[in-house]
Amino acid sequence: MAFHIIGTGSALPEQRITNDDLSRFLDTTDEWIFSRTGIRERRVCTHETLDDLAVAASERALAAAGLAATDLDLIVCATTSGDHLMPAEACAVAERIGASCPAFDVSAACAGFVFALDVVDGFLARGRARRALIVAAEQMSRLLDWSDRATCVLFGDGAAACVVEAGGASPLAIELSTTPDTDALSVPGIAGTSPFAAATPVPSALAMKGQRVFKFGVQAICDAVHGLCAEAGIGAADIDHFIFHQANDRILTAAAQRLGIEDDRVARTLHATGNISSACIPYTLDALARGGRLHPSELIALVGFGAGLDVGSCLIRWE
């Protein structure tokens, strides 16, 4: 059993925050941020909830697929920054779009979308679902230390979704991996108020070892593309679009150079969104699809990497 993607959708908060906006309360500049990251602006939730974004992205993906929520057999949400620890973000989406199928979340940080795709592929293969919604939604703005100029400039909020249906040519190859390292990139969990807790609570603010993550990212992309090509029996030159996790433009450039692929085949959306974690890959897929950039039978390599350190890669055919 295989799948194909029959609809995509995305949603960003209204509020744009430019690099100049950040320079009003951080010791930084637009030139400094752009030259080191490729990011010009990001969207940040103000009045919107993450549920709002996840629902809007899901409804757009369903509309593109020509399906109703009641047609879905499964909803999987990739997130690490949901509006609630429980129920799952996917349950909130199910409630608001009017679905009654099983719904749960997958936590694999920036690799979450590809991990969710593999989970869904398993449900389709076992005949437990025929149509599934995958939505990746992240409100990174609530996980950031807004006084840390090294990290808070990198991220943004947003959601993106796709509807997959059983049958089709995808995945041509798919692989998940974890190189255990909980120190490189992390957000401490909820501190709580237990009177029995011995440890001093730490705030839930993102911390990152930038050099380590940068180098890991480049290596992860290159290894993943080589792995996908080997599994599918093709060369990188046969792949039409590369959608890599949008962490830093210079990671994308370094990986493209190392892979020997033309830079313009590597999709880029982060200049306008920053890193929206698990939502980066489906957001970029939706941007390409709606921009008329994807054509039937084209091959697309998806590579997500992030905290864990998790890497998820998948080679799909656009149908």
Next chain:
Amino acid sequence: MADTTFDRICAIIRDNGGTGAELTPETKLADAGLDSLATVEAVIACEDEFGIEIETDSNPETVGELVELIESLMEN
């Protein structure tokens, strides 16, 4: 004449945003124009150039330390 490891590393530093100023083994990477991000990019380029793998936590401070690190990895 084959370039020395030092020459090849100097070329990589220049290609990755380093200053055009003359480099010596004592030149600090920061003074060579490499910030933390450019240092990682130079390290990645060195890996490709010399066919080795360099741990991110190695943190060479000077051009000479980077040369020593790479030559020690090439011997293994």
